[in-house]
Amino acid sequence: MSLILASINYWVTIILMIGGLYIVVAHGNMVKKLVGLGIFQTSVYLLFLSPGKILGGTAPIISEKFEVYSNPLPHVLILTAIVVGVATIALGMALVVRINEAYGTIEDDEVHEMEQE
Amino acid sequence: MVAAVIGVIRSRNLFVVVILGGIYSFLMATVMVALDAVDVAMTEAAVGAGMSTVLLLAVLGLVKTREAPLRHSPFIPLLVCFLTGAVLIYGTLDLPPFGRQDTPTNQHVAPYYIKNSVKETGSPNIVTAVLASYRGYDTLGETTVIFTGGIGVLILLSTSRRRREKQSSKKDSLT
Amino acid sequence: MIRDTIILRVVIKLLLPAILLFALYVQFHGDYGPGGGFQAGVAAAAAIILYGLVFGVSAARKIMPQKLLFSLIPIGVLVFSGTGIVSWFFGANYLDYSPFGSDSKSGQHLGILIVELGVFITVFSTMLAIFYSFAGRSEALPSNLENDK
Numbered sequence: 001m002s003l004i005l006a007s008i009n010y011w012v013t014i015i016l017m018i019g020g021l022y023i024v025v026a027h028g029n030m031v032k033k034l035v036g037l038g039i040f041q042t043s044v045y046l047l048f049l050s051p052g053k054i055l056g057g058t059a060p061i062i063s064e065k066f067e068v069y070s071n072p073l074p075h076v077l078i079l080t081a082i083v084v085g086v087a088t089i090a091l092g093m094a095l096v097v098r099i100n101e102a103y104g105t106i107e108d109d110e111v112h113e114m115e116q117e
Numbered sequence: 118m119v120a121a122v123i124g125v126i127r128s129r130n131l132f133v134v135v136i137l138g139g140i141y142s143f144l145m146a147t148v149m150v151a152l153d154a155v156d157v158a159m160t161e162a163a164v165g166a167g168m169s170t171v172l173l174l175a176v177l178g179l180v181k182t183r184e185a186p187l188r189h190s191p192f193i194p195l196l197v198c199f200l201t202g203a204v205l206i207y208g209t210l211d212l213p214p215f216g217r218q219d220t221p222t223n224q225h226v227a228p229y230y231i232k233n234s235v236k237e238t239g240s241p242n243i244v245t246a247v248l249a250s251y252r253g254y255d256t257l258g259e260t261t262v263i264f265t266g267g268i269g270v271l272i273l274l275s276t277s278r279r280r281r282e283k284q285s286s287k288k289d290s291l292t
Numbered sequence: 293m294i295r296d297t298i299i300l301r302v303v304i305k306l307l308l309p310a311i312l313l314f315a316l317y318v319q320f321h322g323d324y325g326p327g328g329g330f331q332a333g334v335a336a337a338a339a340i341i342l343y344g345l346v347f348g349v350s351a352a353r354k355i356m357p358q359k360l361l362f363s364l365i366p367i368g369v370l371v372f373s374g375t376g377i378v379s380w381f382f383g384a385n386y387l388d389y390s391p392f393g394s395d396s397k398s399g400q401h402l403g404i405l406i407v408e409l410g411v412f413i414t415v416f417s418t419m420l421a422i423f424y425s426f427a428g429r430s431e432a433l434p435s436n437l438e439n440d441k
Binding site for chain 1 (some may be wrong): 122123125126134135138139142145148149152153154155157160161164165168169172173174176177179180181182187188189191194197198199201202205206209210212213214215217218220222223224225226228230231234236241242243244247248252253256259262263265266267269270273274280286
């Protein structure tokens with residue numbers, strides 16, 4: 001039990017990651033796949049941020065009242081990752097729109113069938 | 118948060134999926150506040166919950182909003198996911214426990230940043246100091262990535278209009 | 293698009309300056325509190341997007357013309373990378389802001405502000421350009437369908 005509590009952050013991360021992975025692998029709808037990718041991505045943010053947290057620490061903004069600060073480095077990395085994430089998802093959505101115009105559907109099975117014919 | 122993810126998996130209405138994705142992002146932002154990452158939480162609330170939800174809704178205005186039922190049985194994907202999860206959980210056994218100061222992640226360069234950033238950059242917010250000054254190269258590269266992503270979207274969505282006009286004029290000439 | 297609801301229109305007009313002001317606050321207070329170029333860029337873009345959602349994209353294009361946006365996207369990146377080149381002229385390493393001010397601390401401070409400005413311009417214009425291209429497409433769609441018929 002203490003083992004689970006000590007690494008609770010990783011457990012939450014893994015559950016969310018598996019949820020996102022399942023959506024991406026099992027579902028054929030491309031918009032849903034994009035949402036799944038977003039969930040997967042957010043779980044990775046959690047994976048980076050949670051080891052930087054120090055119990056009893058505070059947000060990394062220097063003030064004389066506090067001594068212990070959480071690790072600022074993962075915050076920087078994830079800050080940039082979030083904005084890059086939205087740019088890549090926007091690119092994915094642009095591709096979905098173009099696929100929809102070319103094939104009239106956004107289900108990858110149907111696109112595959114049309115390719116076969 | 119897990120409930121929102123399960124809702125995303127089960128729902129076939131894509132509007133519900135997108136809105137649940139937004140709710141999930143917002144919950145994630147509150148978790149980030151709890152993890153002391155205020156800058157990141159602010160970005161996640163603005164970008165994840167606001168911007169990408171709006172963009173996805175704009176896409177839903179262009180495509181069908183119902184998902185087709187699954188054609189394959191979900192057994193193999195489930196198996197793959199559970200295997201991956203088991204491997205990952207096995208991996209967590211060696212990771213440092215939550216919330217300690219003496220873990221390797223918190224001993225590498227972070228103490229240097231915390232100690233010296235005010236002295237060297239005059240900015241009490243360490244995240245801003247590291248982002249713009251110590252790791253300026255990273256941020257430059259990342260700005261370039263956003264730039265490239267934006268250009269990609271613009272190219273994908275704007276040239277096609279011209280092409281479509283060409284196609285329709287071709288059709289007209291054929292008929 | 294919602295065009296007939298007067299409550300939305302009035303509330304948006306009241307909210308718009310507040311959001312833009314908040315974005316500027318986040319931008320220039322980023323050294324002292326949470327915030328910075330990324331958050332400010334997204335907040336400012338969100339203000340214009342809100343306006344565009346209620347009043348229509350063509351109205352939003354009037355207050356933020358598309359041509360200006362397209363030129364702003366590279367300008368942001370150029371501001372960032374240009375800062376690095378300016379520090380070459382001062383004899384320092386690329387993206388080392390120390391020589392900008394009288395001492396290295398104020399120089400670093402100024403450098404951070406300029407770089408964040410570059411990030412702000414890029415994020416703001418890219419987000420808005422992406423929104424314009426998606427929303428412009430959905431507005432253009434019905435007419436295309438008619439053409440196909």
